[in-house]
Amino acid sequence: MLKSKARRRIATKAAAGVASAAVLVGAFSAVSALADSKSVTYSCTPYEDGAPLDTPVIHDFTVNLQAAGTATVGTQFTATLSIAADTASAFPVPDDIPTGAWIQVQPSVVASVSPTTATANVSTPSPSASVAASIAKGSPLGALPTATLTITPSTGASSIVLTAKDFKLNVLKPATGEATASAAPLYSCVVATTGTKTVPAGATIAVVTAGASASSSSSTTPTPTPTPSTSASSPTPLPTHTVYKTVTAKPSKDTQVKKTPGGGAATGGGADAGPDGRMFVLTGTALVLAAATGGLMLRSRRRAAQR
Template identity: 40%
Template sequence: MLTSKARRRLAIKTSAIAVLGAGIFVGVPALASSMVPKPVTYMCKNVLNAAAQPTEVKFQMDLAGPLTAVSPSATAVVTWKMTLPTPSLPAPSAIAATERVVVDADVVVTGTPNPLPTETRTVGASSTPGAVASGAPMPLPTILVSLTPTARGTMAVIPQDFALLVGPTSAAGSELDWYTCDIAPGKEAEATAAAALVTVATGTPTSTNTSTGSTTPTPTSTPTTTPTTPKPTKTTTKFVTETPKDNNGKVTKTPKAGADTGGGGDMGPDGRMFILTGSLLILAAGAGGLMIRRRGLNRG
């Protein structure tokens, strides 16, 4: 599809590797400068007009990678935008609103983290710009290039030849070539200068020493005991009454109706005897009084 690029590809790869070697050591400044659009001279041919001669067109190529470094095995996306110069690349025929524009391009991917030291990839994109009049500037879709670096380092994405196709949106794959644009002979360095650089890096692990100078032995194994269910405890209470004994161990006297201390039987007369005696004296005094009164009545 893309004419004349096979003959120049070897020379392009060689120059790309040489320039990339300097870009890797430049580091971050090179990454920042690669985000500025760079002019790249192409020779574009109108495929619809077989008699037309290739026209020199100086595109502004804007290839931009991630703003910060990416980690290995992470996906990095490079955006490739093409800006037409003045005079622009005119549409050789009108583009209907139901048609889409497809860009089919090559890029050279090289660098340390890339699975292959240098490889050429075919990438593409499409857009539906709506109705475009014949002779109006050709709409150019934006291309996204996805990278998956495998190690730390720097990768470069270098723009190469591309083709512009137009076809109905309802029949993908049936688009026709309208333009083929190849890097102009001797202008490969311009394409290399427009390359997007992607830095791949990982954070440096840090360790913190929290030792206080004392060593605490760590047991290698901890015995494990299986808890058992305790059996219920049965408690029996017995009350024993002690019988007083003499020095020879014989029972002397069992106290009865004594105080709670057990010594009431040897403490003397019971208090109830005094109460009973007092009561009898009161009754006797009362009976005597009644008898004396009765005699007084009988005399009178």
């Protein structure tokens, strides 16, 4: 009974820990990267022998734009753009494509910077995918390569909005005989102006200055200035050395009294400042005799009264 309860408690705690970890991972992913995936309708004009055809092809495409959640002023960051047709027949090739050819994507991504006085340098390369097997005219083109963009915000930028707009498809055929390799257009696609899927995919990136972050710039606690220790600056006491010296007094004429009673020895007794000590002795003796005499007289009177 007790063991089963303990096992249930352990299982409950483990499940709670797993759930907390999942929430933290999800929150970190939301902060570290932004992604916008939309189904957008495009009007694509096919090309044959380098010339555009009169009838465009209308199809829906899933456009996925991913970028970092924050960027730093003056520091280059990347974003990826993938385009996939919702149906396999979206891109029937207008002409045969031989083995060894390359399919090239030329995306158009617009960067809107805030404030408008700031700018952003956007480099959009044209990725290519090799054709492993020849594709006959009218057959679907297949998957398109993913484009990787590089963006560098200028000083003063606070945010950048990336918007995936139009794109083009080219074919690079290998050289045959005396002919050199050449690039020919396959499709030119623009966002449709009518319908319910005319909003292109986009991503908004916050821009911060070097050494700061969007999440910590408003919650940074200043570090207090350390108080210097007074014990470290106190001087170290020097060792003391005690010298003992014996001084012998020498007689001096200043050590004797300058004025003594007449006839007295130069011993300092009988100074003029007060009575001599012998006066106190004589006075005390007189008092004692007077007291004795008074006592004898009182005794004699008592005896006479008794008779």
